[in-house]
Amino acid sequence: xxxxxxxxxxxxxxxxxxxxxxxxxAAIEGxxxxxxxxxxxxxxxxxxxxxxxxxxxxxxxxxxxxxxYANRVDRYAQFGLVAVKEALEDAGIDMEQENxxxxxxxxxxxxxxxxxxxxxxxxxxxxxxxxxxxxxFIPAITLNSASGIIAMAFGAKGxxxxxxxxxxxxIHAIGQALNTIRMGKADMMIAAGADASIxxxxxxxxxxxxxxxxxxxxxxxxxxxxxxxxxDGFVMGEGAGALILETLQHAKRRRAKIYAxxxxxxxxxxxxxxxxxxxxxxxxxxxxxxxxxDAQLRPAQVDYVNAHATSTTVGDDVEVRGLRHLFxxxxxxxxxxxxxxxxxxxxxxxxxxxAITSIMAMQTGIVHPTLNLDDPDPECHLTGISNQTxxxxxxxxxxxxxxxxxxxxxxxxxxYSTR
Amino acid sequence: MAVxxxxxxxxxxxxxxxxxxxxxxxxxxxSLREDLGLxxxxxxxxxxxxxxxxxxxxxNDDLPGLLTLDDVxxxxxxxxxxxxxxxxxxxxxxxxxxxKLSKPATPTKAKKTPEATQAKPKPKAKAEIPxxxxxxxxxxxxxxxxxxxxxxxxxxxxxxxxxxxAATKKRTAAATPKAKKK
Numbered sequence: 049x050x051x052x053x054x055x056x057x058x059x060x061x062x063x064x065x066x067x068x069x070x071x072x073x074a075a076i077e078g079x080x081x082x083x084x085x086x087x088x089x090x091x092x093x094x095x096x097x098x099x100x101x102x103x104x105x106x107x108x109x110x111x112x113x114x115x116x117y118a119n120r121v122d123r124y125a126q127f128g129l130v131a132v133k134e135a136l137e138d139a140g141i142d143m144e145q146e147n148x149x150x151x152x153x154x155x156x157x158x159x160x161x162x163x164x165x166x167x168x169x170x171x172x173x174x175x176x177x178x179x180x181x182x183x184x185f186i187p188a189i190t191l192n193s194a195s196g197i198i199a200m201a202f203g204a205k206g207x208x209x210x211x212x213x214x215x216x217x218x219i220h221a222i223g224q225a226l227n228t229i230r231m232g233k234a235d236m237m238i239a240a241g242a243d244a245s246i247x248x249x250x251x252x253x254x255x256x257x258x259x260x261x262x263x264x265x266x267x268x269x270x271x272x273x274x275x276x277x278x279x280d281g282f283v284m285g286e287g288a289g290a291l292i293l294e295t296l297q298h299a300k301r302r303r304a305k306i307y308a309x310x311x312x313x314x315x316x317x318x319x320x321x322x323x324x325x326x327x328x329x330x331x332x333x334x335x336x337x338x339x340x341x342d343a344q345l346r347p348a349q350v351d352y353v354n355a356h357a358t359s360t361t362v363g364d365d366v367e368v369r370g371l372r373h374l375f376x377x378x379x380x381x382x383x384x385x386x387x388x389x390x391x392x393x394x395x396x397x398x399x400x401x402x403a404i405t406s407i408m409a410m411q412t413g414i415v416h417p418t419l420n421l422d423d424p425d426p427e428c429h430l431t432g433i434s435n436q437t438x439x440x441x442x443x444x445x446x447x448x449x450x451x452x453x454x455x456x457x458x459x460x461x462x463x464y465s466t467r
Numbered sequence: 468m469a470v471x472x473x474x475x476x477x478x479x480x481x482x483x484x485x486x487x488x489x490x491x492x493x494x495x496x497x498s499l500r501e502d503l504g505l506x507x508x509x510x511x512x513x514x515x516x517x518x519x520x521x522x523x524x525x526x527n528d529d530l531p532g533l534l535t536l537d538d539v540x541x542x543x544x545x546x547x548x549x550x551x552x553x554x555x556x557x558x559x560x561x562x563x564x565x566x567k568l569s570k571p572a573t574p575t576k577a578k579k580t581p582e583a584t585q586a587k588p589k590p591k592a593k594a595e596i597p598x599x600x601x602x603x604x605x606x607x608x609x610x611x612x613x614x615x616x617x618x619x620x621x622x623x624x625x626x627x628x629x630x631x632x633a634a635t636k637k638r639t640a641a642a643t644p645k646a647k648k649k
Contacts, residue, residue, distance in 0.1 A: 097527065258511050262527045280527060324507055362507070 050230040054464055056304040057139025057292035058404050059131040061242075062391045063102040063285055066112075067134060072408050074390070075416040076437055080269035081391045082283050088248045089167075098260035100268040101246045102285030102392030117201045120184065122161030125194035127288035127397070128242035132198050135238070135290035139304060143203045152206030152234040154225040155195035156217030158396035158451075159245035165189040166249045194242050206234040212396070215358070216451035217241055218289065219399030219459050223313030225293050235298045241400035242288035254284060257323065259360060272393075273420030274357035274386035275364050275428050282358040285392025289400030291407075308407045311444070312343025312460035320454045324362060329369030332456055336374050336446060339458035347375050349444050350382060350460075352409055354402040355433075356448040357386035357418075358393045367448065368428035380431040383409075383440050389419035399449035403459055406445035410463050413439050471495075474547060475540040481516055482536065485509070495537035503536070513539075521547055 058068050063081025065071035074081075081102045085093055093099050109118035109126040112133060118126050136143075143151070168185045172178065187193060192210035199208050207228050211220045218241020225237035245251075254260050261281040264271035272283040299306055316338065318331040325332065340347060353371065357364050372379045387398075387405045394401060409415050414437060421435040432438070447459045471479075475495070483490035486503060499505040505513065510533075514525050517539070523546050533539050 097524075256511065256515060257508075258514075258527055258530070321506060322508060 051232075052296035053226050053229050053293050053310045054296050054299050055291050055307040055310060055407060055461070056294055056299050057135040057137070057141065057290075058307065058407065059134030059136075059138060059290040060288070060401065060404055061104065061107075061127045061131050062287040062289075062394070062401065063104050064390055066104070066107070066130065068138065068404075068408075071404075072412075075387070075405065075408075076412075076414050078417040078419055078435075078437070079390065080272070080419055081285065082268045082271055084265070084268050085246065085251075088251070091248050096252065097255045097258075097262040098251075098281070098283075099265045100261070100271050100283060101251070102272075102283060102287075102394070103246055104286055113201065117197050120187070121193050121197050122164045122188045123244035124157060124160060124162075124242045124286075124288070124396075125188075125197050127244055127286070128155060128157075128194040128198060128240050128290070129201055131242065131288040131290035131400075132202065132238055132240055135240075135292050136202060139292040139294075140302070141236075141292065145302075146236065148203050148205040150206055150235040151204040151238070152225070152228055152236070153195045153199050153204050153208045153238045154211065154221045154228065154240070155192070155198065155209075156211045156213070156219070156221035156241040156396050156399060157191055157194055158212060158214045158217050158243050159250055160191040160212070160243075161189040161193055162245040162247045162250050166247050194240070198238060198240065202238070204238060206237075213455045213457070214451035214453055215356070215393065215395050215398055216449035216455050216457040217243075217396035217399065218401075219313075219403070219447060219449035219457035220315055222291060222293070222310065222399065222403055222459055223315060223457060225291075226310045226313055229293060229295055236292065236294040238290060239293055239400070240288060240290035241394075241397040243394055243396035244286040245395065246284050246286055251284060259323070260284060261359065270420050272359050272389050273422075274355070274359040274389050274418055275368070275425060275433050276359075276421050277423045277425040278420075279359045279361060279364065279425070282360055282363075282388065283392035285388070285394040285397075287391060287394045287397045287401065289397055289404050291400065291403060306464045308410055308445075309462040309464045310459070311345065311462040312339045312341070314338035314342055314456075314458050316456045318454040318456060322454070323452050325366045325450060325454075327362075327366060327369075329366045329371075329373050332367060332370030332448070332450065333373035335456040335458045336370065336448070339446070339460050343444075343460040343462065345444055345460060345462070348378060350375070350378075350446050351440065351442040352383045352406065352415065352445045354406045354409070354445065354447045355384055355386050356398075356402075356450045358388055359386070363450070364425070364428045367450070368430060371430065382430065382432045383415045383438055383442065384418075384430055384432045385409075385415050385438075386418045386433075387416070389421070390416065399447065399457065399459070402447040402449060403461065406447045406459075406461050410442045410445050410461065413441055415440065415442075472540070472544060474544050477520070478517065478540050478543060479536065481520070482513065485513065485516075493536060495535065495540065497536050498534055499536065499539070500534070517543060523547070 060071045062071050064074035064079050085101050112130040195210045222239040225239035228234050261271040263280045273279045314335050316335045318326050320326045417435050417437050443463045445461045449457045
């Protein structure tokens, strides 16, 4: 029988706080991390349709990690390193005491090292000097630079894989970490998600996709408003989240504190459209059901949903349709919130941030407010979505993540109890 | 079909090319989505082509009014030729740019002229949309009457407490006491 897998450490880097305590205090207070983008490497920010984002200002990786690692990688991987470092410390793991071959790394990243990538590409076309392309360009933009540097920095020699499924990347990182442990390929997995691609080209690309909010450029903190009638697109964010997963047995042996059980996970494709979910929400509902089946739980046992809810007109509607489809009348009894209302959409980090938020909600019984839900859109309103802090006993939490490319991922976390 | 403007003809041809169909099979009253089968991504691609060809910006907030080919044509005409509706003197400056439409990939040379006029016509262009916008808000209103609209608090189960005291108490206990950011 597959071993039980638990979470024993959390680490987080977000626009509203670096470190779990800072993030969580800001989250339950309902702080917004969205601000105007101050500059774009010399490009006129006014030429962009959207001019706001959830950026982490004044981030200095050297405050947290050795420059030997920090200077090798792009911003997203630096975020990842910082989050993983905190998670390992939080879990009380001493890698000297672990068999490194049994500790793996699973990272979700949507865009990867785009900061350096864009800089080098434009530099090449400007100078026409191929020999002036930086030698670190390839190692830094390669999408597994984060999972690689994390393994190097912390000495994890087990399975090491990067998953890139756009906005759902890190839900799959956690889910596949769970499965790796279940299959007996590792005793412990560092599961993380990271992205930092608020860069001139990527940002312009999302603007051209008309996916970003453009109505609130002068009121940045009001722009990310999932489920609200006035929503007009998502707000890009950046950050990272990390979770330490290990077998229950392994956690017990080292007397670790246990946050939660990772009970189930499902991954599906809608095989439908590059950027739009199937309108009726049935595919999302199916994925949620599969994740619950994997956890051997029924919809009636779910107390809380950390919604994917990006604040796009279509996406929020479809997700709620999916919830109604699966949960029927119970949909209105669920506690639900949208973490993206606080920090924006951190793409590859979003699933990890959602999972961490779900765990904290379970631990504390507090559900952070969904910011800017001033005028709930009836198309996607459920009674358990509120702009206020809510409270409730949460035993089973569902975290949703849906990505471009018709990709769906759902994670089920369960309160851990000794009996 | 009434007499078609040159802008209308060009837009129809762009659509026909990207949809690989006979231009004459595309009618002004055709809905981009239902009749022509444009999904959101294809619609954005069309707008991208139009923005390039007519050297204009189509703000996201104008999108809800662009449902049929006729909507798009009228919208572009209004933006390119605002004098049709108002007393703004500028009118013909954009035709050279418009002529580029058949080659959507080429950035227009006549950039400067239209750009200068573009800022002004914008609000007027918006004024042409309200008919549709009103319609869509009306449908939203109609939907708003669905039973799910009831106040959040009414069906809140006993275990859910609105913000305030209990939450604040628990919060301080739950998250390690720490200087709050801000």
